[in-house]
Amino acid sequence: MSRLLIALALLPVWVYATVSFESDSRVLNRSVNGASSADMLAKIMPSVVSIRTAATIPPEYIRRLRGRLDRSDIKVDSQTGEVQMFIGLGSGTIIHPDGYVITNRHVVMMPNNTLATTAYVMLSDRREFKATVLGSDDSTDIAVLKIPERNLPYARFADSDKLRVGDSVFAIGNPLGVGMTVTSGIVSALGRSDTGVGLLYQDFIQTDAPINAGNSGGPLIDFEGRIIGMNTMIRTAGQGGNIGIGFSIPANLISVVATDLANTGRVTRGFVGLFGEDLSAEDCEKMRLRMGSVLITEVAESSPAQQSGLKKGDVIVAIDGKPFDSWNDLRIAIAKRRPGEVVQISFLRNRTPSLAKVTVVERPVSP
Numbered sequence: 001m002s003r004l005l006i007a008l009a010l011l012p013v014w015v016y017a018t019v020s021f022e023s024d025s026r027v028l029n030r031s032v033n034g035a036s037s038a039d040m041l042a043k044i045m046p047s048v049v050s051i052r053t054a055a056t057i058p059p060e061y062i063r064r065l066r067g068r069l070d071r072s073d074i075k076v077d078s079q080t081g082e083v084q085m086f087i088g089l090g091s092g093t094i095i096h097p098d099g100y101v102i103t104n105r106h107v108v109m110m111p112n113n114t115l116a117t118t119a120y121v122m123l124s125d126r127r128e129f130k131a132t133v134l135g136s137d138d139s140t141d142i143a144v145l146k147i148p149e150r151n152l153p154y155a156r157f158a159d160s161d162k163l164r165v166g167d168s169v170f171a172i173g174n175p176l177g178v179g180m181t182v183t184s185g186i187v188s189a190l191g192r193s194d195t196g197v198g199l200l201y202q203d204f205i206q207t208d209a210p211i212n213a214g215n216s217g218g219p220l221i222d223f224e225g226r227i228i229g230m231n232t233m234i235r236t237a238g239q240g241g242n243i244g245i246g247f248s249i250p251a252n253l254i255s256v257v258a259t260d261l262a263n264t265g266r267v268t269r270g271f272v273g274l275f276g277e278d279l280s281a282e283d284c285e286k287m288r289l290r291m292g293s294v295l296i297t298e299v300a301e302s303s304p305a306q307q308s309g310l311k312k313g314d315v316i317v318a319i320d321g322k323p324f325d326s327w328n329d330l331r332i333a334i335a336k337r338r339p340g341e342v343v344q345i346s347f348l349r350n351r352t353p354s355l356a357k358v359t360v361v362e363r364p365v366s367p
Contacts, residue, residue: 044225045124046124047095048180049093049101049123050091051101051107051131054075057084077118088107088110089213090174091107091231092121094153098152102258103230105143116133132146134261135260139199142261144261159252163228164187167187167223169223170222171246173218175212184209187206188207206245207246208245210244212242226251230254234246270337270339271335272343272358273299274310277295292323293316294316294324296314296315298312299311303361314349318346321346339362341360344357
């Protein structure tokens with residue numbers, strides 16, 4: 001009897017002792033194609049920063065809220081001693097070792113729609129610098145900041161005109177303030193301009209890489225870690241979060257605008273005095289033209305376009321021998337040109353092909 005009791009008491013031990021689990025402690029073979037992007041991301045991540053805007057708190061407000069202010073939401077300026085409260089949050093990318101940072105204009109805008117006078121940039125190593133806003137562009141939602149540090153890690157631009165739908169992409173930023181985060185997806189579409197945000201120049205890359213509040217201003221990078229875009233906004237369908245429809249400003253547009261802002265604080269855009277609209281699919285078929293051809297609807301008086309002989313009713317099919325996808329695409333291509341450049345416009349008049357050489361001037365500033 002006693003032997004039976006002992007056997008029954010030991011039975012659970014015998015049962016559990018027969019169970020074991022295997023583990024494989026080998027390091028992941030990241031050399032296998034598609035196995036990991038860790039090495040690439042390790043190189044680009046130090047160039048991505050978090051950006052916070054701040055406003056000075058009046059002394060009487062500080063006294064009234066004494067003991068109730070969260071220390072993580074305020075900062076004492078080391079130079080002036082002023083107490084500042086953080087207002088906005090976003091992301092950015094260092095694009096030059098001397099501390100030039102790109103972000104969205106709306107990241108450095110205050111609630112009263114004025115440009116922030118105080119912004120702080122935090123690096124991946126947790127160092128934080130007070131930044132100067134060198135300039136911003138309300139036509140593209142791009143801004144350039146400068147921090148007082150040198151020999152910084154920085155990212156390089158890729159040629160966004162070479163992007164294709166289906167290319168793998170990664171979005172990096174500080175969504176909802178949780179910390180630097182990487183998400184992945186593909187290029188879902190190119191040349192989006194009907195987003196309804198009111199920007200004068202829209203040429204967005206659409207991606208399904210998850211983007212949320214706080215990602216604004218952060219980079220969209222390709223599989224080699226180069227900047228192909230700047231994450232700017234999402235469509236939410238009223239759900240308040242990411243549903244896989246995000247938009248990024250393409251690198252080629254960022255590069256042109258950021259160069260001007262960094263050097264002069266303003267953007268110089270090309271202008272030839274043309275106004276147009278997309279030629280209808282029916283007319284393109286009748287004239288045996290590719291979709292994207294543009295019908296000139298107006299030529300400004302005494303403009304370079306008029307001086308070159310272009311007229312209302314002409315149909316533009318190429319600029320410098322290259323076709324384009326729409327009137328929006330053409331106007332952005334012209335805006336990128338520098339004053340004094342000569343562009344060659346291929347057009348049809350009464351279905352007869354012709355060429356016009358047009359000298360670009362600076363676009364007049366809108367009143």
